[in-house]
Amino acid sequence: MQASLNKLNKIFQLEAQRQYDNRAVMGGIEKMLRGWEAEARADDVNEQLINAVTSQLRNYEDLEPEYRAIAINNVWQRIQREVGDPNRKAGSPKNKTQPERTKLIRIKERPVAQRPKEAAPKPAARKAKPPKHPRVEGAPMGLDAPTTVLNGVGTVNAKRLEKLGVYTLGDMLYHFPRRYDDFSQLTPIAGLMYGNEVTIIGTIRSVANRPVKANRSIVEVLVDDGSGALRVTWFNQPWMARNLKAGEEIVLAGRVDQFQGRLTMSNPEWELPDKEQLHTNRIVPVYPLSADVGQRWLRGMMKRVVAYWAPRLPDPLPPALLSATGVMPLADALQQAHFPDSNEKLQAARQRLAFDELLLLQLAVLIQKKAWQGQKATRFEAPRAWLDQQIARLPFALTAAQVTALADLLRDLNSGRPMNRLLQGDVGSGKTVVAAICMAAVARQSAQAALMAPTSILAEQHYTTLQKLLVGAHGLRAEELRLIVGSTPESEKQEIRQDLHEGKIKVVVGTHTLIEDPILFAELEMVVIDEQHRFGVGQRAALRAKGTNPHLLVMTATPIPRSLALTLYGDLDLSVIGELPPGRREVSTQLMLPNERQRAYDLIRREVDAGRQAFIIYPLIEESETGQALSAVEEEKRLKKTVFAGLKLKLLHGRMPSDEKEKAMAAFRDSKAQVLVSTTVIEVGVDIPNASVMLIEGADHFGLAQLHQLRGRVGRGANQSYCILIPSGENASENERLKALLETSDGFMLAEKDLQQRGPGQFLGGQQAGFLDFRLASLSDGRLIDKARRHAEELLAADPTLANAEHRALAAALKQYLRDGKGDLS
Numbered sequence: 001m002q003a004s005l006n007k008l009n010k011i012f013q014l015e016a017q018r019q020y021d022n023r024a025v026m027g028g029i030e031k032m033l034r035g036w037e038a039e040a041r042a043d044d045v046n047e048q049l050i051n052a053v054t055s056q057l058r059n060y061e062d063l064e065p066e067y068r069a070i071a072i073n074n075v076w077q078r079i080q081r082e083v084g085d086p087n088r089k090a091g092s093p094k095n096k097t098q099p100e101r102t103k104l105i106r107i108k109e110r111p112v113a114q115r116p117k118e119a120a121p122k123p124a125a126r127k128a129k130p131p132k133h134p135r136v137e138g139a140p141m142g143l144d145a146p147t148t149v150l151n152g153v154g155t156v157n158a159k160r161l162e163k164l165g166v167y168t169l170g171d172m173l174y175h176f177p178r179r180y181d182d183f184s185q186l187t188p189i190a191g192l193m194y195g196n197e198v199t200i201i202g203t204i205r206s207v208a209n210r211p212v213k214a215n216r217s218i219v220e221v222l223v224d225d226g227s228g229a230l231r232v233t234w235f236n237q238p239w240m241a242r243n244l245k246a247g248e249e250i251v252l253a254g255r256v257d258q259f260q261g262r263l264t265m266s267n268p269e270w271e272l273p274d275k276e277q278l279h280t281n282r283i284v285p286v287y288p289l290s291a292d293v294g295q296r297w298l299r300g301m302m303k304r305v306v307a308y309w310a311p312r313l314p315d316p317l318p319p320a321l322l323s324a325t326g327v328m329p330l331a332d333a334l335q336q337a338h339f340p341d342s343n344e345k346l347q348a349a350r351q352r353l354a355f356d357e358l359l360l361l362q363l364a365v366l367i368q369k370k371a372w373q374g375q376k377a378t379r380f381e382a383p384r385a386w387l388d389q390q391i392a393r394l395p396f397a398l399t400a401a402q403v404t405a406l407a408d409l410l411r412d413l414n415s416g417r418p419m420n421r422l423l424q425g426d427v428g429s430g431k432t433v434v435a436a437i438c439m440a441a442v443a444r445q446s447a448q449a450a451l452m453a454p455t456s457i458l459a460e461q462h463y464t465t466l467q468k469l470l471v472g473a474h475g476l477r478a479e480e481l482r483l484i485v486g487s488t489p490e491s492e493k494q495e496i497r498q499d500l501h502e503g504k505i506k507v508v509v510g511t512h513t514l515i516e517d518p519i520l521f522a523e524l525e526m527v528v529i530d531e532q533h534r535f536g537v538g539q540r541a542a543l544r545a546k547g548t549n550p551h552l553l554v555m556t557a558t559p560i561p562r563s564l565a566l567t568l569y570g571d572l573d574l575s576v577i578g579e580l581p582p583g584r585r586e587v588s589t590q591l592m593l594p595n596e597r598q599r600a601y602d603l604i605r606r607e608v609d610a611g612r613q614a615f616i617i618y619p620l621i622e623e624s625e626t627g628q629a630l631s632a633v634e635e636e637k638r639l640k641k642t643v644f645a646g647l648k649l650k651l652l653h654g655r656m657p658s659d660e661k662e663k664a665m666a667a668f669r670d671s672k673a674q675v676l677v678s679t680t681v682i683e684v685g686v687d688i689p690n691a692s693v694m695l696i697e698g699a700d701h702f703g704l705a706q707l708h709q710l711r712g713r714v715g716r717g718a719n720q721s722y723c724i725l726i727p728s729g730e731n732a733s734e735n736e737r738l739k740a741l742l743e744t745s746d747g748f749m750l751a752e753k754d755l756q757q758r759g760p761g762q763f764l765g766g767q768q769a770g771f772l773d774f775r776l777a778s779l780s781d782g783r784l785i786d787k788a789r790r791h792a793e794e795l796l797a798a799d800p801t802l803a804n805a806e807h808r809a810l811a812a813a814l815k816q817y818l819r820d821g822k823g824d825l826s
Contacts, residue, residue, distance in 0.1 A: 146158060175287065252265060254268030333353055372417075380445055380447070390475075405576070429578070430577060451530065453531070527547070615675075
């Protein structure tokens with residue numbers, strides 16, 4: 001069966017296990033179909049079958065769970081009819097009963113076949129455009145009305161607003177300004193200074209419209225307020241000459257410019273003083289726009305909607321919580337977020353709306369955590385004598401932080417509920433050792449454990465480490481620990497699959513191959529996932545689904561600030577290994593200017609002559625048009641011909657085919673190459689104890705966390721190691737990130753600074769940051785995250801299901817939040 005259909009099978013099984021809640025995949029079944037169609041066509045799946053699958057599931061979100069079960073069963077039966085049962089062993093009859101593990105769970109245990117024909121759902125009508133705004137329990141139905149109900153918004157303007165994600169009046173309430181212009185201070189013309197953002201009120205003395213080129217004109221207006229006169233110009237807006245008349249008063253707001261030695265204003269906002277001042281003499285909102293949507297027009301529409309509907313919106317936070325948090329009421333917050341009376345009220349409004357976003361997220365992850373903790377799991381004991389024996393077998397003593405983390409994990413294993421823990425430690429802190437002892441405890445009771453790594457190289461490193469730690473006297477037999485990756489010969493894969501299915505293998509290490517059918521475990525009771533952010537939610541869930549409520553341990557070497565950990569991994573228990581093993585020598589970090597590059601080359605040559613190896617990292621794969629940064633491909637050619645002629649160099653970058661990347665990395669690992677020229681593809685998980693130099697070119701182009709991860713690739717052996725930072729230019733040597741790296745080797749401190757300097761989007765990368773689709777909340781705001789977490793915990797402690805009457809509106813908001821798929825982060 002094609003990989004795309006196997007993928008569908010796994011998603012269906014997980015969806016059935018979740019009682020058809022449309023959360024087997026991030027974003028729901030309908031969102032998954034968009035990418036799946038392309039995968040299926042690439043697999044040469046019959047076009048009629050593809051159309052049958054998509055048509056049956058296209059309205060999945062709109063169906064009740066019992067009808068979702070019908071849709072999935074119908075789709076799966078169609079697939080089985082056309083391509084056969086994917087779980088049927090070769091040579092077995094086609095009509096063999098489907099194994100129990102692949103049966104889809106039915107809602108209310110009522111078999112689909114027994115449903116009367118008339119109960120089959122009619123195809124649900126496709127919703128035109130779902131409202132994007134957060135629904136509040138008891139909110140007026142008018143907020144779901146399309147924008148066309150507003151005077152001045154016809155079908156053309158409505159389509160323009162849809163490009164902004166605005167479909168309804170409720171969406172307009174939550175279409176927040178991207179910035180604000182503070183024109184709240186009136187200034188006399190005599191007091192104007194170049195560059196100031198100001199508001200002035202004066203009398204129009206003259207209006208002139210003069211052409212300057214073909215189809216181009218300038219409207220010039222002279223305004224006088226008694227203290228002085230100011231010339232104001234509008235470019236290519238001839239209608240302004242008709243709007244303005246000499247002798248009228250006018251309010252102007254904008255930036256003071258200078259032309260031919262005189263102060264002026266160009267294209268300012270303007271209003272007549274007898275009208276409500278919406279564009280001047282206040283803090284003016286500036287909204288995100290699309291083509292053909294004007295700022296003044298949109299601001300006027302927003303004012304009408306916000307002024308009328310915001311006061312009519314019920315507050316989902318109960319009075320007691322409003323009082324305890326001290327946040328602004330929702331109606332006031334919405335009005336002040338759009339049209340603030342002062343900077344203080346604007347900040348208070350944005351904090352209230354950000355708090356709502358963080359509170360829903362924290363409630364979601366805490367409920368998710370409680371649901372996981374409510375499951376039952378096999379208990380695994382680690383008797384003191386056995387544990388002492390295992391620790392004594394280690395070639396080194398555990399640090400105090402490792403002992404504490406190990407105690408956390410062993411307590412989870414013996415709790416009777418599934419472990420759901422994030423083990424966070426800086427590079428080289430010894431997370432794998434702690435995980436290995438836990439996997440040994442599982443294997444001791446004849447169960448199985450699996451460790452999944454993002455790359456074959458990293459999986460092989462883990463396998464080698466576990467061989468040293470687990471195999472031998474009082475440990476596993478060699479055949480009970482196996483490695484399976486993409487390059488494993490098919491005959492060996494078949495043997496491993498068989499031994500896993502029969503329970504002969506106790507610990508298996510691999511890449512995503514572990515989640516692919518037809519791998520079956522006899523008794524998978526522990527799943528360890530390294531570098532969690534490199535795997536999708538579906539991949540992690542698929543591996544976990546290979547067992548029955550297995551214990552889950554997630555490991556990451558990326559130091560994560562506490563505020564991020566509480567947000568991204570709020571449903572996981574957290575253990576931190578915050579110290580390095582004794583004897584580890586600190587990496588000497590040095591900053592060199594571009595004209596000092598030869599010193600770095602000399603250091604690399606000396607270290608290579610002494611039998612050691614070096615990394616040279618570049619920010620680009622190939623030369624860019626700007627030429628602002630060096631690139632790996634061009635520099636590897638140059639270094640090989642000139643600087644390091646006679647040495648063995650290897651090139652590694654992300655665009656190389658997987659097998660070439662693995663060959664290059666294997667050559668460096670096995671000391672067949674002395675210098676590895678690479679991009680940041682080696683950032684995570686590469687363990688080369690013989691490498692003693694890390695030279696980072698264009699260091700100012702990298703983030704702090706990234707630089708720290710790169711530095712962590714050296715210093716893993718007994719020799720002194722060096723990290724050399726060369727910025728792209730002399731001015732870049734003053735970069736704050738580079739200074740911070742010179743000052744400390746504490747990854748957690750550096751990660752906190754990186755979050756403050758670059759923000760969460762850059763810190764996490766676009767894909768990971770996309771999990772958190774906040775309008776106003778910031779992952780940098782640790783205090784507000786702590787506040788939301790604390791109040792979420794108190795709410796759920798008092799009312800675990802939010803069933804009390806005063807929490808009904810909050811429960812409804814949370815239900816919508818979870819339905820949107822935003823709560824499933826881990």
